Each structure stands twice: as structure tokens, then as C-alpha cells.
Amino acid sequence: xxxxxxxxxxxxxxxxxxxxxxxxxxxxxxxxxxxxxxxxxxxxxxxxxxxxxxxxxxxxxxxxxxxxxxxxxxxxxxxxxxxxxxxxxxxxxxxxxxxxxxxxxxxxxxxxxxxxxxxxxxxxxxxxxxxxxxxxxxxxxxxxxxxxxxxxxxxxxxxxxxxxxxxxxxxxxxxxxxxxxxxxxxxxxxxxxxxxxxxxxxxxxxxxxxxxxxxxxxxxxxxxxxxxxxxxxxxxxxxxxxxxxxxxxxxxxxxxxxxxxxxxxxxxx
Amino acid sequence: xxxxxxxxxxxxxxxxxxxxxxxxxxxxxxxxxxxxxxxxxxxxxxxxxxxxxxxxxxxxxxxxxxxxxxxxxxxxxxxxxxxxxxxxxxxxxxxxxxxxxxxxxxxxxxxxxxxxxxxxxxxxxxxxxxxxxxxxxxxxxxxxxxxxxxxxxxxxxxxxxxxxxxxxxxxxxxxxxxxxxxxxxxxxxxxxxxxxxxxxxxxxxxxxxxxxxxxxxxxxxxxxxxxxxxxxxxxxxxxxxxxxxxxxxxxxxxxxxxxxxxxxxxx
Numbered sequence: 001x002x003x004x005x006x007x008x009x010x011x012x013x014x015x016x017x018x019x020x021x022x023x024x025x026x027x028x029x030x031x032x033x034x035x036x037x038x039x040x041x042x043x044x045x046x047x048x049x050x051x052x053x054x055x056x057x058x059x060x061x062x063x064x065x066x067x068x069x070x071x072x073x074x075x076x077x078x079x080x081x082x083x084x085x086x087x088x089x090x091x092x093x094x095x096x097x098x099x100x101x102x103x104x105x106x107x108x109x110x111x112x113x114x115x116x117x118x119x120x121x122x123x124x125x126x127x128x129x130x131x132x133x134x135x136x137x138x139x140x141x142x143x144x145x146x147x148x149x150x151x152x153x154x155x156x157x158x159x160x161x162x163x164x165x166x167x168x169x170x171x172x173x174x175x176x177x178x179x180x181x182x183x184x185x186x187x188x189x190x191x192x193x194x195x196x197x198x199x200x201x202x203x204x205x206x207x208x209x210x211x212x213x214x215x216x217x218x219x220x221x222x223x224x225x226x227x228x229x230x231x232x233x234x235x236x237x238x239x240x241x242x243x244x245x246x247x248x249x250x251x252x253x254x255x256x257x258x259x260x261x262x263x264x265x266x267x268x269x
Numbered sequence: 270x271x272x273x274x275x276x277x278x279x280x281x282x283x284x285x286x287x288x289x290x291x292x293x294x295x296x297x298x299x300x301x302x303x304x305x306x307x308x309x310x311x312x313x314x315x316x317x318x319x320x321x322x323x324x325x326x327x328x329x330x331x332x333x334x335x336x337x338x339x340x341x342x343x344x345x346x347x348x349x350x351x352x353x354x355x356x357x358x359x360x361x362x363x364x365x366x367x368x369x370x371x372x373x374x375x376x377x378x379x380x381x382x383x384x385x386x387x388x389x390x391x392x393x394x395x396x397x398x399x400x401x402x403x404x405x406x407x408x409x410x411x412x413x414x415x416x417x418x419x420x421x422x423x424x425x426x427x428x429x430x431x432x433x434x435x436x437x438x439x440x441x442x443x444x445x446x447x448x449x450x451x452x453x454x455x456x457x458x459x460x461x462x463x464x465x466x467x468x469x470x471x472x473x474x475x476x477x478x479x480x481x482x483x484x485x486x487x488x489x490x491x492x493x494x495x496x497x498x499x500x501x502x503x504x505x506x507x508x509x510x511x512x513x514x515x516x517x518x519x520x521x522x523x524x525x526x527x528x529x530x531x532x533x534x535x536x
Contacts, residue, residue, distance in 0.1 A: 011326045059508055066515040070368075070522065077526050078363055082351060094347055099339040104515075107376055111507040115384070119500020229395055233388030233499035240380040240507060241327055248331040248373075252338035260342050 011241065025220045032146035037139070041147050048151035052113065057159050060108045061166045067104040068167035071095040072174025076181040088181045089191035092171035097195050097203050098259060099251070101167045105160055106210040106247035110240060113211075114218040117148060118239045121222025122232035130223070145219040152215050153208070160207045164200070206254035213246050291487050294410070298418050298483065301411040309416040316420035320382040328377045328428060329435055335373050336436040340364035341443025354449055357440065358458030365436035366462070366470050367525075372518055374432045375477035378425050379510040383485040386417055387506040390489025391499040399490060409490065418482040425478025426471055433470070463532050469525045476521075477514050484510045 007013075032038050038045065075091030121144060124130050133140045168191075176184050221239035225231050344360045390413065393399050399409050437458070444454045488506035492498045526532070 008322050008325070011323060059512065063511060063515060066512070066519055069519050070515070073519070073523055073526065074363065074368060078360070081359075081363075082348075082353070082356065084351065087350075090350065091347060094343050099343055103335070103339065107511060108508070110380065111511050112504065115500070115504040115507060119497055119504050122500055123495075123497035229495060229499050230388070230392040232497070233391050233503055234385075236500045236503040237381075237384035237388045240384045240503075241323075244377055244380045245327050245330050248334040252334035255338035255342050259346065 014238075015242065021224075022217070022220050025223070026216045028141055029145045029149060029216060029219065032139075032142045033150055037142055038146040038150055041143055044143060044147045045150045045154070048148050049155045052151055052155050053159070055116070056108075056112045057162075059112055060105060060159060061163055063108045064101055064104045064163040065166045065170045067100050068092075068096055068170025069174045071100055071167070072171035073179065075171065076175045076179045080181065085181050086186055087190060088175045089187040089189070090194045092168075092175060093191045093194040096167040096171055097164060097199055098255065101164050102203055102206045102210065102254070103247065103251055104167075105163055105207050106214070106251065107244070109156075109211055109214045110243035110247060113152070114214045114239055114243045115236045117215065117218035118222040118225070118236040119232060121145075121219060122225030122235050123229075125223060125225045126228055126232060141223070145216075145223065148219060149212065149215050152211055156211045157204060157208065160204060160211075161200075164203070202254070202258040206250065206258070209254070210247050210250050213250065214243050217243050217246065287487075290491075291483055294414065294487050295479075295483050297410050298414050301408065302415045302419065309412055309419075312412065313416035313420050316417050317424060319385070320378070320420060320424045323385060324377060324381045324424070324428065325431070327381055328374065328432060331373050331377050332370065332432045332435040333439045333442070336361075336365055336369055336439030337442050340369055340436070341440050342447075345443060345447050345449070354447070355453030356457055357444060357449070358454040358456065359461040361437060361440040361454075361458055362461040362463075362466060365440060366433055366466050367522070370429055370432035370436045371470055371474040371477060372514065373436075374425060374428045374474055375481065375514045375518075376511070378421065378428065378478065379481045379485070379507055379514065382421060382424070383481045383510055384503050384507055386421075386482070387485045387489040387492075387503045388499060390486060391492035391502045394490055394492045395495060395498055414482075414486045414490075417486055418479065421482035422475050422478040425481065426475035429471055429474035465525075465529050465532050469521075469529075473518065473521050473525075476517065480513050480517060481510050484513060 071092050072088075075095060076085070076088045079085050079087040079091050121130075124144070130140045130144070133143060172184075172187065172191075175181050176187050218239055221235045221242075225235040227234070340361065341357075344357055344364065345354050348354045348356050348360065390399075393413075399413075402409050402412070440458075441451065441454065444451055485506045488502045488509070492502035494501070
């Protein structure tokens with residue numbers, strides 16, 4: 001079998017074993033951005049940003065849209081069940097902005113961008129292109145990894161804010177148009193009452209931390225791929241495992257930090 | 270003029286062709302799963318164990334994290350508005366059993382076992398092992414796809430139980446850390462839990478497993494283009510799986526809720 005599955009503890013042991021390596025790698029990449037060496041390759045940064053928008057934006061929005069529909073119908077049925085059907089807007093405001101849009105964004109980032117980076121860098125590694133870059137005197141970590149990270153910082157906030165819009169639109173469609181639980185005005189009244197700009201900022205912060213981790217983990221697994229074409233596939237699969245767990249942990253910690261102590265819900269509580 | 274139209278429509282046409290191919294693969298898989306002989310027993314067991322070994326740990330962390338944060342903390346916020354945080358148990362029937370357990374299971378299984386399957390089959394495809402099997406008269410669908418299909422369906426269905434248990438544990442954790450009593454949580458949880466919800470959750474999760482297996486096997490078996498090809502196959506497999514799973518989830522939940530009004534009543 002092409003994957004490390006010999007024992008039951010293979011996955012956690014693998015993480016512990018490579019944890020230090022990963023952190024070291026992350027430090028190296030971040031250093032390249034902090035000391036501005038990455039701007040030598042600003043053309044590459046812009047090219048990566050363009051690739052990100054062209055290839056990933058649409059699928060991310062589609063997934064967030066579907067998740068928004070889900071939030072809408074669950075919200076409508078749940079608030080009907082607690083005897084407050086008018087509160088469908090409250091439910092979908094909390095559900096979309098605070099939880100499911102960041103999660104859906106993280107999942108799709110891991111699936112589309114994370115594995116894409118592993119596949120690209122991994123195949124460069126095993127066809128010795130990364131060594132060729134080094135021989136030509138180009139710092140491969142700067143050129144390949146730091147540019148990708150900077151490109152994702154440049155584009156993803158905007159993609160994310162549009163994704164929030166897609167989620168809101170989908171919930172509106174589900175609650176008001178599909179189920180017809182509340183009127184459009186009643187929906188929006190509570191919907192906007194239960195969120196404010198700091199909420200959006202926190203949600204964005206959560207998503208950006210996820211994005212940073214996903215890009216870096218993708219770069220790590222791709223950059224250190226080995227073992228021929230099979231190795232690239234295995235590395236891609238492994239990066240996905242770590243990314244998913246990180247997305248869930250970041251989501252949980254973000255919720256705890258941003259909303260755990262202060263619900264910021266304007267009634268009661 | 271026609272070439273311009275062709276070029277514009279090519280992606281849509283390819284996507285439709287792929288969906289059709291996956292449907293054909295599903296049909297072939299189901300037919301060869303039930304038609305004797307049944308040579309896939311050993312492969313089935315090894316795939317089953319493989320998926321369980323690989324997934325149990327990521328799934329544990331993911332279910333606890335999602336249901337503690339997303340469902341637990343935010344739902345306590347929502348219910349505090351009505352002054353009814355003791356209703357959290359009732360909410361967890363909806364959240365953990367109906368929604369989060371199935372789709373976190375699906376996400377983790379797709380990301381962990383699905384990607385491993387695509388990587389495995391893709392590597393075999395580009396090393397021409399699949400062609401070699403066919404030359405030897407061994408049917409790759411019967412010997413490779415069917416065991417994976419059955420194993421993933423059953424594993425995903427069973428992991429749903431596991432996800433429900435740890436999802437509810439996340440709820441217990443959220444209740445405790447918010448300083449609420451556990452008694453009302455269990456009371457409302459147990460009065461609201463219904464058999465239909467549980468069955469709906471299992472059926473949904475099993476079908477998620479089928480979707481994951483078909484998409485990932487299809488993408489692995491059609492990988493092409495050397496080293497980057499396998500990575501690309503894994504990439505598109507997991508993207509297609511996510512979209513398919515969530516679209517299916519939406520239709521399934523909507524149908525379940527609309528056809529079983531009795532499960533919507535909070536008791």
C-alpha cells in the first residue's frame with residue numbers, strides 16, 4: 001500500500017515526528033516575507049495571485065453558497081421549532097458569518113489550493129526542478145513558497161468577503177424565497193441586528209489564519225515530496241489530513257477567543 | 270464561429286461528460302458488486318482497516334472541535350437570547366446528529382481516505398498496472414473499485430456513530446465550560462432525539478461514503494500526465510467530492526425535514 005498505514009497510531013505519530021520540521025519550515029518562509037526578500041520576485045507574486053483568482057475563486061464561492069443554503073434551511077426549521085420563526089435571520093447571521101463560511105472556506109482552500117500547491121511543488125521536486133533553481137542561484141523557498149504566501153495574503157481577503165456575500169445571499173434565498181418562513185424585511189431586520197463590523201473582522205481573521213496555515217502546510221509537503229509520482233500523490237493526501245485538522249482546530253479556537261466570553265448578541269445573554 | 274463556441278463550451282461539456290462517466294462507473298460497480306463471483310473479500314477487509322486506521326484520529330479532533338466551537342458556543346449564544354440555554358440538548362440533536370456528524374465525517378473521510386485512494390489508484394494507473402490487470406483478464410472495477418466502494422460506504426456509515434458520540438461530547442464540553450448544568454442538556458437531548466433523525470443521519474452518511482468512493486476511484490483511474498498527474502487527480506477528486514457531498518446534503522436534509530414534520534418539533 002502506498003500510504004503509511006502500518007499501525008493504528010501512524011497518523012498522530014507522523015504529525016509529532018514532523019511537527020518540528022514543519023514549524024522550522026514555516027519560520028523560514030515567514031522570514032523571507034518579513035525581511036522583504038520576497039519582493040525581488042513581485043512579478044511572480046502577481047502571477048500567483050492571478051492564478052489563485054482564476055482557478056480557485058469560483059469553486060470556493062460555489063461551496064460557500066451551498067453551505068449558506070444549508071444554514072438557511074436549518075435556521076428556518078430550528079427557529080420554527082423553538083417557537084420563534086421570525087428569528088431565522090438571527091440563526092443564519094450567526095451560522096453563516098461566524099462559523100460555516102470560515103469552515104467552508106477553509107475546507108475548500110485545503111482541497112483546492114492546498115493540494116494544488118503540493119501537486120505543483122511535489123512534481124517540481126521529483127523532476128529536480130527545485131534543485132535546478134538552487135543551482136541557478138535562486139532561493140527556491142523565496143521563489144516558490146514565500147511568493148505563494150504573499151499572493152494568498154493579497155487576494156484571499158477579497159475572495160473571502162465575496163464568499164461571505166455568497167453565503168448571505170444563499171441563506172436569504174433559502175429562508176425567504178424557498179421556505180417563505182419570514183418576509184424579506186423581517187429577515188433583514190434581525191439578520192443585520194445580529195452582526196456588526198467587528199464580527200466580520202473576526203470572521204476574516206479566522207479565515208486568514210486558516211489560509212496561511214493551509215498554504216504553508218501545502219508548501220511544506222510539496223517542497224519535501226520524495227519517492228517518484230507515487231510520492232507526490234501520497235504527499236498530497238497527507239497534506240489534506242493535516243490541513244483539515246488544522247482548519248477545525250483554528251475554527252474552534254477562533255470561536256472560543258472571539259465569541260466565547262462575549263456573545264455579542266444584542267438581546268438578553 | 271463554431272470553433273469559438275466549441276472552445277467556450279468545452280469546460281461545461283467536459284464536466285458533463287465526467288459526471289456521465291461517474292454515473293456509468295457507479296452502475297458498473299453496483300452490478301459487479303452483486304453479480305458472482307465475489308473475489309474482493311480480502312481487498313475489502315484491507316481497505317476497511319486502512320480507512321479506519323487512517324481516519325480515527327483526525328475525525329476525533331475534528332468532531333470535538335466543530336461541535337464545541339460551532340455548535341456549542343454559538344448555540345449557547347443563540348439560546349441565551351431566549352433565556353433558554355437548557356435547550357442546548359435539543360439543539361444538539363439537530364446539530365450533532367442531523368448536520369455536523371454526517372458532514373464532518375464526510376469531509377474527513379474524503380480528505381483522508383478518499384485522497385489516499387485516489388493517490389493509490391492514480392499511481393497504479395500511471396505505472397500502467399491497471400492496463401496490465403486488464404490484459405491478465407482481471408477486471409479493475411470488480412477487484413479494485415467494488416471493495417473500495419463497499420468499504421468506504423460501511424466505514425463512513427459506522428464512523429457516523431463515532432462522530433455523533435464525540436460531537437455530543439463536544440456539546441457536553443461546551444455546556445460545562447459555560448457553567449451550565451449537564452442535567453437539562455441530557456434531558457432535552459434525550460426527549461428530542463428521534464429514531465428518524467438517527468436513521469436519516471446513517472443513510473445520509475452511507476450515501477456520502479458512496480459518493481466519495483466513486484469520485485475518488487474515478488479520478489484515480491483516469492489520472493494521466495506523469496508525476497503532476499497524480500497530484501492533480503487528488504486535487505480535483507477532493508474538490509468534486511466536497512461540492513457533490515454538500516449539494517447532496519442540502520437536497521437530503523431539505524427532503525428529510527419537509528417530509529417528516531414531527532422531527533422539527535422541539536419537545
